[in-house]
Amino acid sequence: NWPTIPQLYVNGEFVGGSDIMMEMFQAGELQQVLGTQAS
Numbered sequence: 001n002w003p004t005i006p007q008l009y010v011n012g013e014f015v016g017g018s019d020i021m022m023e024m025f026q027a028g029e030l031q032q033v034l035g036t037q038a039s
Helices: 018-027 030-034
Strands: 007-010 013-017
Touching: 013 018, 018 030
Parallel strands: none
Antiparallel strands: 007 013
8 A cells, every 4th residue: 555646657567656756756766767858
């Protein structure tokens, strides 16, 4: 069970909830996980 919604899955692998997504975005890690680059 994960306490936050939405929950992010990439290629069927659980990455984290919304709190983790925000931390990853702010650290520049979310783009890497998604295979995209910030412009």
